[in-house]
Amino acid sequence: MTTAELYEELNYVNHSREKRLHYANLMIKNPDLIPKLLDILFRVDDKTSPRAAWVFEFMCSNNINTIIPHLDDFTEQMHKIHLDSAVRPVAKICELITKSHTSKQDNQIKKALTATHKERIIEVCFDYMINDKKVAPKAYSMTTLYILGKEYDWIHPELVLILEQDFALQSAAFKARAKQILYKIKKEKING
Template sequence: MTTEELYKELNYVNHSREKRLYYANLVIDNPDLIPKLLEILFLVDDKISCRAAWVFEFMCSENLEASIPYLDQFTEHMHRVHLDSAVRPVAKVCEYLIKAYYSNNDSKIKTSLLPKHKEKITEACFDWLINDEKVAPKAYGMSTLFLLGSDYDWIHPELAIILERDFQTQSAAFKARARQILKKINKQKS
C-alpha cells in the first residue's frame, strides 16, 4: 500500500474503537506501513493527521515494540503536532513508552528508548503542561514527567511548581491528576 492509498484509507477511521483497532492491526500486520502512517501523522495541518495519530496510538497500545524502529522519527517530530485530536494520542504514546521503560517487566523499550528520546519526550510533556492544551495531554504529560523524574532530579521540582501554579485555574480533571502527582512527589521527598 502506498502512502497515498493509506491516506485515503484513513478517511474511514473514526472515533469508534472498532475502526481504530482494525487499522492499528492492519499496520501491525504490515510493518512497512508504519513509516507511511508517521509521515501522514506529521502532516500536522491536515485533519487526516489526527486519524493517523489515533491509529498510531492504538497500534502502540496493542504492540508498543512495533514503534521501536521509528522512535527517532516519532520523537524528532512530535513537538510539531498541534491539532487537539492529534496531540492527545501523541501524548498517550509518550506515556506508553515511558511506562514501558520504567516498568518492572522486561521489554525491548528499555534498551531502545535512548536518552535523546527521553529528552524530547520531556520537552514535549512540559510544553503540553505550560501551553493551552486540553486536559488529556496535560494529564498524560504529568504522569510521564513523574516517571522521568526518577532519572532526572530536576524534573520533580519543576513539575511541582507548574502544577501548584496552575492548580486554581485548571479543570477538575487536571486538579485530580495534579493532586495525585503532587502527593507522589511529596512522598518521595520524605
C-alpha cells in the same frame, strides 16, 4: 499500499474503537506501512493527521514494541503536532513509552529508548503542560514527567511548580490528576 492509498483509508477511521483497532492491527501485521502512517501523522495542518495519530496510538497500546524502529522519527517530529485531536494521542504514546521503559518486566523499549528520546519526550511534555492544551494531554504529560522525574532529578521541582501555579485555573480532571502526582512526589521526597 501506497501513502496515498493509506491516506484515503484513514478517511474511514473515526472515534470508534472498532475502526481504530482494525487499522492498528493492519499496521502491526504490515510494519512497512508504519513509516507511511507517520508521514501522514506529521502532516500537522492536515485534518487526516489526527486520524493517523489515533491509529498510531492504538497500535502502540496493543504492541508498544512496534514503535521501536520509529522512535527516532517519532520523537524528533512529535513537537510539530499541534491539532488538539492529534496532540492527545501523541501525549498518550509518550506515557506508554515511559511506562514501558520503567516497567519491572524486561522489554525491548528499555534497550531502545535513548537519552535523546527521553529528552525529546520531556521537552514535549513540558510544552503540553505550559501551553494552552486540553486536560488529557496535560494528564498524560504529568504522568510521563513524574515517571521520568525519578531518573532526572530536576524534573519533579519544575513539575511541582507548574502544577501548583496552574492548579486554581484548571478543570476538576486536571486537579484530580495533579493531586495524585503532587502526593506521589511529596511521598517520595519524604521517603528519600
